[in-house]
Amino acid sequence: MKIFKQHFILGVVNGIFIGFTLALLISFSYHLSYFQPSNDQFIHYWGNNLNATAASTILWALIGLVFSFASLIFGIESWGITKQTIVHFIITYLLFTPLAILAGWFPLQFSFLVSFTIIFISIYICIWCYSFKKAKENLKLINSQIKANKKRI
Numbered sequence: 001m002k003i004f005k006q007h008f009i010l011g012v013v014n015g016i017f018i019g020f021t022l023a024l025l026i027s028f029s030y031h032l033s034y035f036q037p038s039n040d041q042f043i044h045y046w047g048n049n050l051n052a053t054a055a056s057t058i059l060w061a062l063i064g065l066v067f068s069f070a071s072l073i074f075g076i077e078s079w080g081i082t083k084q085t086i087v088h089f090i091i092t093y094l095l096f097t098p099l100a101i102l103a104g105w106f107p108l109q110f111s112f113l114v115s116f117t118i119i120f121i122s123i124y125i126c127i128w129c130y131s132f133k134k135a136k137e138n139l140k141l142i143n144s145q146i147k148a149n150k151k152r153i
Contacts, residue, residue, distance in 0.1 A: 007068045015064015016057055023056065042104030059103045066095040089124060096120075 023037045030036075036043065037056035046052040073079075073088045097116065106112040 003072075007072065008065065011065040011068025012061040013064070014068065015060045015062070019056065019060025019063065038104040045104075056103060059099055063096060063099050063103075066092060066099065070095075085128065092124075093117075093120060 024035060027034070027036045034049065035053070036049070037053045042056075043049055043052040046055050070088050070092045073091070074084050076084060079087075097113075097120075100106065100116065101108050106116050
């Protein structure tokens with residue numbers, strides 16, 4: 001239960017923080033004098049900027065929860081890294097994609113879905129490679145510490 005609570009809190013906080021930060025950076029990059037949580041159609045759908053920001057906050061929290069709870073897959077020790085990665089990828093893609101569409105990041109059209117999928121896969125591979133590299137470095141460090149401790153004994 002404690003792990004569930006931790007993942008819930010971290011997922012919500014990280015999702016909102018990342019979503020807000022990205023929306024803020026995009027608002028600045030378009031030289032807007034106001035905060036825009038998503039595209040104009042999304043804001044129009046919600047009636048005003050305040051309602052759109054509230055809806056975006058909920059969606060960002062849900063996105064954070066998807067990635068936070070999906071990370072628990074890597075704790076299933078009876079699965080190999082390949083199975084963990086494939087299952088994690090499928091779960092995050094299938095749950096994140098509808099949230100991204102609801103957030104107004106792209107319309108539900110085949111060409112946009114293909115572009116989104118290519119971008120998602122590219123980012124996923126980059127993050128996975130970085131994580132794999134860090135894990136290998138940590139393993140080398142642990143092994144060198146074990147060797148050093150054995151020499152002292």
